[in-house]
Amino acid sequence: MDIAPFALERWFAEVEHDADIMLAESGIRSLPADRFDTDPGALDYVIPTNGDPELRDELAGRYDRTADEVLCTCGTQEANFLAFIALMDRDVHAVCVTPTYQSLHELPRSFGSVTTVDLTPPRWTLDVDAVADAIEPNTRLIVLNNPNNPTGRYHAEETVQALYDLAADADAYLLCDEVYRQLTADPLPPVASMGPHGLSTTSLTKAYGLAGVRFGWLVGDQEVVKRAWQWKDYTTISPSLFGQHVARQALGRREQAILRENRELVRDHHDRVADWVAAHGLSWHDPVGVNGFVTVPEGFRDGEAFCRAVVDEASIVLAPGNAFGFPGYFRIGFGLPTAELTEGLSRLDEFLGAGR
Ligand SMILES: Cc1ncc(COP(=O)(O)O)c(C=O)c1O
DSSP: OOOOOOHHHHHHHHHTTTEEEEEOOOOOOOOOOSOOOOOOOOOOOOOOOOHHHHOOOOOOOOTTGGGGGEEEEEEEHHHHHHHHHHHTTTEEEEEEESSSSHHHHHHHHHEEEEEEEEEEETTOOHHHHHHHHHHOOOOEEEEEEOTTTTTTTOHHHHHHHHHEEEEEEHHHHEEOOOOOGGGGOOOOOGGGGGTTTTTEEEEESSSTOOGGGGOOEEEHHHHHHHHHHHTTTTTTSSHHHHHHHHHHHHHEEEEEEHHHHHHHHHHHHHHHHHHHHHHHHHOOOHHHHHHHEOOOOHHHTSHHHHHHHHHHHEEEEEGGGGGGTEEEEEEEEOOOHHHHHHHHHHHHHHHHHHTO
């Protein structure tokens, strides 16, 4: 079994440490730990290791599911990993909608086989017929990320329903990574609530600003969740106890206040970046969330050449579209604190104005 290098992580590893401003983070800025009680008591594993039953019960209610259909994990990354390893093997095929976060197609490719179906620029529309054509007799999974990283496209409920129906007809699952879902004030119903063929993964990372607590979950068919838990005994055993302690607070009474505060930041920053994109004659699909996928300015060979020049000359990290298979674009993340965003955009103005 082999896996391709994670292109975006390798890019960050090369440039992030020495740069002044990170304008490529895909989530909302992190909340300070002192907003939460951080004393979970004795530093044990979470017991039972699939997550506290009361918390799983509460999470299950959000999906019209039961506590046995929820597995608490170390972030969405682990939730996706466990779902893939639970469902895929050498003879199993998945259809993955791209561009997206690389693990959503690279892991299933590593465990089995994959056909990717690209969204169609410039609006990144999803061609449901192309997904239908890609389904094979051994297709067990259709994989979607909605809202989408890197394009910020939020596919409509009818489109998601059409994919769900394709999965159901093929006796497969639709797995939707919904880690950006709560960044919009008007989220669609999660896929795991659509019926037995829906699997949802998410976490507190991108919308709540709590990446460091490494707390996420997988929701769906009890047999899949059980199998994923079986694999989890060999990965991280249990979620983080600190993570679960903070998750309880973030998902409790103060949840709406956190989400309101974060969504206000999204709106404000979105408008600033939209003005910046327009001022430089660039284009993007107006994104949901804090990721925009922007066309590379004229005069640069591709996203990588542009992002390399920006980090060398302005000490700002952007994400090259090459890492997502679309070299004509770069991803800008605008969830960072406002002062850093303002400084970053003004440095980019200077960079682009310098005779280019
Ligand atoms: C679509 C998607 N899923 C999962 C992750 C990882 O999230 P987590 O911190 O919850 O593991 C990312 C991070 O960028 C992402 O973009």
